[in-house]
Amino acid sequence: MIGTKRNGGAAVADDSAGAAADGTPARPKKVALPPTRLILPVIVLCLGLSGEFILPTHLTYAASTALCYGLVGLGLYLPLAALRELPLNGAALAGLSAYLFAYNASGGSAGKTVIGVIIGVGVCTLVSVAGGLASLVVTGLYFTVASLVVQIGIEKVVFSVGKLTGGAAGRGVAQPDFTGYFNTNRVVFLIAGVVCLTITTAVWRVKKTKTLANWVMTGHQPEGADAVGIRRWVQKVVIFGLSGLLIGVAGVLFAFVNGTPPPPPQFGVIWSVIFLAIPIASGMRTSSAVWFVAAGFSALPIILESHHINPNLLSGSILLVALMVSQSQDAIMARIRNLRRQPETIEELAAAEGIQALAAIHEQPIKATAPVQVKEVDLRTKVSRALVGTDIGVTFGGVKAVDGVNVRVGPGQRVAIVGANGAGKTTLFNALTGFVPPTKGTVHLGDVDITGVPAYARIRQGLGRTFQLPRLADILTVRQNVLAGQAQGEDLIPRAEWLMERFGIMALADIPIQVVPFGTRRKVEMVRSLARRPEVLLIDEPVSGLEDEEVSELLEVMLELQAAEGWGLLAIEHDLRFVTGIAEQMMVMVDGKVLTEGSINDVLADERVRQVYLGEVVSV
Amino acid sequence: MVIGVTAAVFESAVIIGIFTGTIYAMMALGIVASFRINRVVNLGIPGLAVFGATVYFEMSNVWGAPVLVALLGGVAVGALFGAILGLCNLKMTAWPRGFVMIFTLTASLFLFGWSDKILPPIQVSPASPFGDSGGFKVALTYVSNHQIGTFITCILVTLLMGFVVSKTRIGIYVRAIYDDGDSAATLGIPLGYFVVGVWAVAGALAALAGILVSPRVTLDPYLILFVTIWALAGSILGGLESFGIAFVGSILVGLSQGILGGGIIHLGPGLENLGAIAVVAIAVFYAGVKRRDLAHIQT
Numbered sequence: 030m031i032g033t034k035r036n037g038g039a040a041v042a043d044d045s046a047g048a049a050a051d052g053t054p055a056r057p058k059k060v061a062l063p064p065t066r067l068i069l070p071v072i073v074l075c076l077g078l079s080g081e082f083i084l085p086t087h088l089t090y091a092a093s094t095a096l097c098y099g100l101v102g103l104g105l106y107l108p109l110a111a112l113r114e115l116p117l118n119g120a121a122l123a124g125l126s127a128y129l130f131a132y133n134a135s136g137g138s139a140g141k142t143v144i145g146v147i148i149g150v151g152v153c154t155l156v157s158v159a160g161g162l163a164s165l166v167v168t169g170l171y172f173t174v175a176s177l178v179v180q181i182g183i184e185k186v187v188f189s190v191g192k193l194t195g196g197a198a199g200r201g202v203a204q205p206d207f208t209g210y211f212n213t214n215r216v217v218f219l220i221a222g223v224v225c226l227t228i229t230t231a232v233w234r235v236k237k238t239k240t241l242a243n244w245v246m247t248g249h250q251p252e253g254a255d256a257v258g259i260r261r262w263v264q265k266v267v268i269f270g271l272s273g274l275l276i277g278v279a280g281v282l283f284a285f286v287n288g289t290p291p292p293p294p295q296f297g298v299i300w301s302v303i304f305l306a307i308p309i310a311s312g313m314r315t316s317s318a319v320w321f322v323a324a325g326f327s328a329l330p331i332i333l334e335s336h337h338i339n340p341n342l343l344s345g346s347i348l349l350v351a352l353m354v355s356q357s358q359d360a361i362m363a364r365i366r367n368l369r370r371q372p373e374t375i376e377e378l379a380a381a382e383g384i385q386a387l388a389a390i391h392e393q394p395i396k397a398t399a400p401v402q403v404k405e406v407d408l409r410t411k412v413s414r415a416l417v418g419t420d421i422g423v424t425f426g427g428v429k430a431v432d433g434v435n436v437r438v439g440p441g442q443r444v445a446i447v448g449a450n451g452a453g454k455t456t457l458f459n460a461l462t463g464f465v466p467p468t469k470g471t472v473h474l475g476d477v478d479i480t481g482v483p484a485y486a487r488i489r490q491g492l493g494r495t496f497q498l499p500r501l502a503d504i505l506t507v508r509q510n511v512l513a514g515q516a517q518g519e520d521l522i523p524r525a526e527w528l529m530e531r532f533g534i535m536a537l538a539d540i541p542i543q544v545v546p547f548g549t550r551r552k553v554e555m556v557r558s559l560a561r562r563p564e565v566l567l568i569d570e571p572v573s574g575l576e577d578e579e580v581s582e583l584l585e586v587m588l589e590l591q592a593a594e595g596w597g598l599l600a601i602e603h604d605l606r607f608v609t610g611i612a613e614q615m616m617v618m619v620d621g622k623v624l625t626e627g628s629i630n631d632v633l634a635d636e637r638v639r640q641v642y643l644g645e646v647v648s649v
Numbered sequence: 650m651v652i653g654v655t656a657a658v659f660e661s662a663v664i665i666g667i668f669t670g671t672i673y674a675m676m677a678l679g680i681v682a683s684f685r686i687n688r689v690v691n692l693g694i695p696g697l698a699v700f701g702a703t704v705y706f707e708m709s710n711v712w713g714a715p716v717l718v719a720l721l722g723g724v725a726v727g728a729l730f731g732a733i734l735g736l737c738n739l740k741m742t743a744w745p746r747g748f749v750m751i752f753t754l755t756a757s758l759f760l761f762g763w764s765d766k767i768l769p770p771i772q773v774s775p776a777s778p779f780g781d782s783g784g785f786k787v788a789l790t791y792v793s794n795h796q797i798g799t800f801i802t803c804i805l806v807t808l809l810m811g812f813v814v815s816k817t818r819i820g821i822y823v824r825a826i827y828d829d830g831d832s833a834a835t836l837g838i839p840l841g842y843f844v845v846g847v848w849a850v851a852g853a854l855a856a857l858a859g860i861l862v863s864p865r866v867t868l869d870p871y872l873i874l875f876v877t878i879w880a881l882a883g884s885i886l887g888g889l890e891s892f893g894i895a896f897v898g899s900i901l902v903g904l905s906q907g908i909l910g911g912g913i914i915h916l917g918p919g920l921e922n923l924g925a926i927a928v929v930a931i932a933v934f935y936a937g938v939k940r941r942d943l944a945h946i947q948t
Contacts, residue, residue, distance in 0.1 A: 115747045167937025170690065173747060174885055175933045178926060181878055185922040298874070302754055309748065339765050341870070345758030352752055356744055 070317040076324055077222055089214040091331055092324075093286040096221045097123075097279050099323030102307030103232065103316060104275030107268050109305070110313040111241075112248030114164055116176040119276055119304040121183035124296025126153040126280025128188070131290045135200035142203065150277030156183075157273025161265040180301050188293040202284045221282050228275060229316050235271075236316075242513035244268055245502045252464065253500030255484035256493075257514030257557060303344060310351030322351070413440035413564035413596050414475030414491065416461065421470035423456050423621075430456040432621040433470070438565050438597040445600045445612035445629070449641060453621035454601045455497060458567055461599075462494045463487045474564070493563030497570050499550040501557075503543035507534055510542055511557045525560040531586055532556050547574040552583070559590065565597040572607045584610045609633070617641055661790040662907045668796045670903020672865060674803050675858035676880030677895040678810060683731075683851035684889040685814065685827055686844050690750045693734050694855040695877040696757030699870050701727035701856020702863040703764040706775040720778050724856045730760065731852015735845040761870040768868060777864040799861045803896065806854065810892040823847060827890075879903075882929035888936045902928050 077092075084092060101119050108114045126149040134145025160179060164172050205216045235241070246254040247264040254261050284290040307326060311318035326347055333343065416438045423431040431453040438444050446454045459465035461472055463484035471480045479487050488494070501510045511525050529535040532552045537545055542553065551574060558566055572580045584607060591598055602608050608615065608629070615632040617624040625635050632638055676694055683691035705723030708714040714722070734756055741749050779798030784791055814820040825833040826843055834840045859873065866872045883899030905924030 115751075163934075167934055170746075170889075171885070171933055171937030173750070174690075174881065175930070175937070177878065178882070178929045178933060181875075181922075181929075182926045185875075186926065297871075298878070299758070302751060306751065309751070339762040341758045341765060342762035345755045345762060348751065348755040348758065352748055352755065356748070 070315075073317045073320045073324070076321075077226075086212060086214050088331070089218045090286070091327055093214070093218045093221045093282075095324050095327035096218075096225045097282045097286060098304065098307060098327055099320045100225055100228065100279035100282065101276050101304045102311070102319045102323050103229065104272045104279065105305055106308035106311070106313060106316070106319050107232075107244075107272045107275075108161075108164075108248075109308050111244035111268055112164070112265065114168065114248070115173045115305060116160065116272070117173055117298070117301045117305065118160070118176040118180040118183070120296040120298070120300035121180040122153050122156060122273060122276045123280035123283060123304075124290070124293065125156065125183055125187060126150055126277040127284040127290040127296070128280075129153075130281045131200045131202050131284045134202060146281050149281050150274060153277030153280060154270055154273035157269045157276065158266055160273075161269025162262070164265055164269070165262050177298070180298050184293065184297060188296070199289055201289055202287075204285065204288050217286055221286060224278065224282065225320075228278065229320070232271075232275075232316055239509075239512055240267075242502070242505055242509040245505055246510075246513045249502040249504065250500045252484075252496065253502065254514065255464065256462075256488060256496070256500060258485050258488035258561070259514040260485055299344060303347065306348050306351035309355045312355055414477075415439040415442075415473075416492065416565040416597060416599070417473045418457070418461050419471050419473070421457060421460050421472070422468050423453070423460050423465055424468045429621050431460060431467075434618070434621070434623055436461070436599070436616065438599045440564070440597055441591070441595045442614065443591065443598040443600070443612045444614040444616065445602060445608045446616045446618060447601075447603065447605075447608060447638075447641075448618035448624075452618040454618055455569055456621075457618070458494065458569055458599075458601065462492055462567060488561070491564035492567065493558035493561055493565070494567040495551070495554045495558055495569055495571060497573075499547075499554040501542045501550055501553060504541060506539050506541055507545065507549075507553050508538040510553055511560055513557070515560055521560065524562070525556065528556040528559050531590075533582065548576065548579055551575065555583075562594065563596055565599065567599045569601045570603065571600060572602060572604050580604065580607055583607075587611060660787065663904065664787055664790045664792060664907075666904035666907020667900055668792070668800065668903070669906055670883070670900035671796070671800045671803050672858075672862045672876055673880040673883050673902055674807070674896045674899035675799065675861055676855065676877050677884040677899045678803075678806055678892060679851045679855035679858060680877075680881055680884045681889055681892050681895045682810065682854055683735075683848050684884075686823055686847040687738060687830065688827065689738060689746050689753065690881070690889065691734070691753050691848070691851055692750055692877070693731075693753035693756040693760075694851070694858075694880075695870065695874045696760030697727045697730055697734075697852045697855035698859030698862065698877070699757075699764045699868065699873050700730060700760040700859070701852075702775060702859035702868055702873075703767050704856075705860045706773060706863075706868060707767060709776055710773075716776065716778050720857075720860060723860050724853045727856020727859070728849045728853035730756075731855065732845050732849035734852065735848025738848065739841055739844055757874070764868075764870065772867045772869055774864050774867045775860070778860065781864075795861075795864055802857075802861065806857075807892050807896045814892070879906075879925060879929075882925070882932055885929075885936050886932040898928075898932060 101123050105116060105119050108116055128149075129152055130145040130149035132145070133148050134142040156179065160172075160176060163175055167175050204213055205220075207213050207216050243254070243259050243264055244267075246257065247259055247261045247268075251261060254264075283295075303326070307322050308319055310322045329347060330343060338346075416436075418434065418436040421431055421434045421436070422429065434453075434457055436444070436446075436457065446457070448454050456465060460467040460470075463479070463482060463486075467480065471478060473479065474487070474490055474492065477490065479490060482490070502513070505513065507529070508525075511529060512522070515521050515525070526535065526538075529538055532555065534549055534552050534556065537549065542550060545553070551571060555568065555571065558568075572583060575583065587598070588611065598611070600608070600611060612629055614627065615629045616626040617632060617635075617638050619641060624637055624641065625632055676698065679694045679697070680691055683689060683694075701723040703723075704726045705719045708719035708722045709716055734753060737752065737756075738749060741752065744752075777793075777795035777798070779794045781795070784793035784796070786792070814823060822833070822838045822843055825836065825838060826840060830840055862873065862876055866876060879902050880895075880899055883897075883902045884895035886894055886898030886901070889895075902925045905928050906922065909922075909924040
């Protein structure tokens with residue numbers, strides 16, 4: 030069977046669809062972006078063009094300001110959407126950049142202007158990167174408060190010190206001098222527009238690469254990111270660096286558009302919240318939505334200007350609308366969906382509605398596209414090393430979850446660990462793979478001591494693992510989840526595709542994880558671990574949630590692959606059928622200790638093991 | 650940088666710091682109260698404080714109501730709006746808590762706006778419930794009855810809240826809901842009533858804080874917003890869970906400002922907040938590392 034073609038056999042897939050008339054399996058048709066997906070970018074582009082050519086001059090200034098808002102919003106969109114962090118310092122960072130730029134460039138030559146831009150954007154980026162590093166230590170609520178501290182620090186300290194930036198408020202920034210229809214305002218808008226368009230295109234391009242999957246995995250499934258060898262700190266530094274860069278450029282634009290940096294209240298904490306509301310209201314889906322919302326935020330005060338609405342009430346209303354819209358988008362999209370032809374396949378739906386709306390269709394049967402032809406993959410034995418855990422102990426408070434356990438998985442060996450819930454099986458896994466630091470003992474991979482090595486580095490050294498509950502990023506597709514964090518090798522994609530096909534999930538490759546069934550998620554995680562070609566694979570309850578037929582298939586595939594490639598396998602499983610089918614050796618754990626171990630037949634013949642399975646008290 | 654330390658200067662700086670910290674502590678109590686029920690950082694506190702103080706000002710200064718009646722009126726309005734915010738929270742159980750936090754800030758902005766409309770266009774300071782005159786001098790600093798009254802009120806409220814949470818049945822219910830709302834509901838604890846009730850208490854505390862704070866810092870929404878941010882810093886030292894640590898943390902923030910801005914070390918304009926920011930940063934990192942289990946509550 031190894032190396033042969035096999036059609037996608039996912040339980041949810043409709044394999045009969047789409048095969049060519051001659052019987053050879055065909056690649057699925059590429060799903061084109063439906064025209065509705067282009068509506069928003071086109072509207073945004075039209076808004077931009079109208080700003081340049083149609084709007085009265087005084088409104089082009091407002092349009093330029095909208096571009097600045099949008100750029101800050103886009104900068105905040107990155108950590109918000111990818112990492113799920115709420116930075117409350119966007120305004121202060123933009124202000125910092127604006128003041129540093131004006132301070133250094135004011136009244137000077139082109140050279141001074143360039144230096145001003147570099148200093149303004151550079152400092153802003155560095156501060157943002159520092160925030161990214163801080164988010165490795167403090168996340169969630171505490172990160173938000175930490176970012177608030179940065180906002181207040183800049184607002185209360187830096188803006189107040191004349192020698193730093195306080196003296197820059199009111200300094201003139203050179204603008205191009207034009208008269209006539211294409212006057213200064215229009216040219217300023219044109220320059221700002223080109224800068225924003227360039228940056229948006231760059232962000233859009235980055236989002237199309239594998240980097241996006243690494244970012245999302247870092248923020249949405251940190252343990253999943255570790256399990257595929259992603260250096261999370263690098264991803265965070267990059268995301269926050271990019272965020273700071275965008276906000277820094279926005280700050281420079283604020284000063285340039287205004288002809289001078291706006292006064293400090295324009296960069297106060299309330300503005301940070303308003304800037305944050307831009308990506309929130311956009312639903313964090315597309316960059317064009319961010320621009321659209323920014324345009325709305327800028328237009329609203331102008332439209333309502335004649336009503337003399339209190340600025341606090343106006344800001345509050347804008348925020349409220351942003352929050353309501355962000356939380357009702359799925360319902361709005363569902364209504365729009367009902368107005369037009371229903372997509373017939375899940376891929377069409379994914380392309381048409383975006384991944385968030387798909388949550389609403391969990392109840393619908395998933396109909397996948399045609400079977401897929403994938404390249405042959407040459408499977409061959411690679412030298413693997415043994416994973417050896419010696420005298421492993423893990424203590425939580427006063428509880429010894431694992432107590433002096435020795436475990437060895439040699440190349441080509443298949444070992445199963447069984448035991449009641451709470452016996453310490455998963456904790457042992459976590460200690461071996463670096464997800465929990467052992468309180469005693471050592472872990473070696475071959476001759477290399479990996480005891481103090483972080484989880485992601487152990488994965489890079491040759492371990493692979495899955496989790497009891499699959500650690501997959503819901504908003505990524507099956508394929509993106511599989512390829513996240515994988516080193517770009519020549520044979521990576523063919524191998525990943527071959528594995529997906531072999532595990533029967535190729536037909537679902539471009540489906541968001543959030544709509545695939547639990548059993549399929551297990552397979553995706555398995556494929557993700559195998560795609561890296563581990564030396565030792567650790568799988569935690571791999572068949573729970575799978576149908577009997579799927580268990581048999583999984584068993585077959587795992588045995589074939591393991592026999593062909595020679596890696597070691599350590600499995601935790603309660604299902605004795607799977608255990609006896611896959612393992613040669615077996616360990617039984619009770620209360621953090623090994624009750625017995627040996628060949629599978631010997632262990633199963635032990636009366637104490639039967640007692641463990643019957644839930645009787647057994648002392649070690 | 651100038652350093653000049655005499656015993657009198659030091660005492661004065663410490664006294665200024667303690668009373669500044671007391672102002673933050675008053676605000677911090679409301680933040681801790683609302684966080685203790687459903688883990689939402691209540692940024693509606695500054696709005697509730699301003700609006701409560703506005704009602705107090707209108708009742709006492711404009712309508713001529715007795716101070717105690719005006720005080721009760723302001724606190725009652727704070728409780729009412731706090732309860733409304735709590736009701737909104739119940740409707741937002743599916744929202745990420747970070748978004749709910751932003752929603753509470755929205756409420757603050759609305760309350761700021763309405764206060765702007767009610768108050769005269771000039772900055773005003775309502776009369777102190779403890780009287781505008783009277784006091785004594787300690788070292789180089791004049792300590793007013795208002796400051797003493799605020800300090801004592803703050804300690805009493807801290808002790809009361811701590812007692813209620815740790816020693817009473819209501820406190821047990823509140824802690825149960827805080828630990829796991831769904832499980833608490835299965836025990837028959839009326840989740841909705843408690844969330845609304847505790848947010849009402851938080852609103853009342855915020856209004857009381859506003860009434861006691863505004864005679865010192867004027868009834869300016871942005872000044873009170875910053876007071877709240879320093880209060881948030883103080884309360885985060887205890888993971889937003891402990892009234893006592895929030896009180897101590899707020900005093901620490903005030904002390905750092907008193908010492909750096911009040912006479913011992915003159916760093917220059919704008920830099921007096923450095924110490925407070927450092928305290929806040931340390932508090933956030935300490936709490937963030939110690940309480941990683943709360944880290945998931947954002948988007």
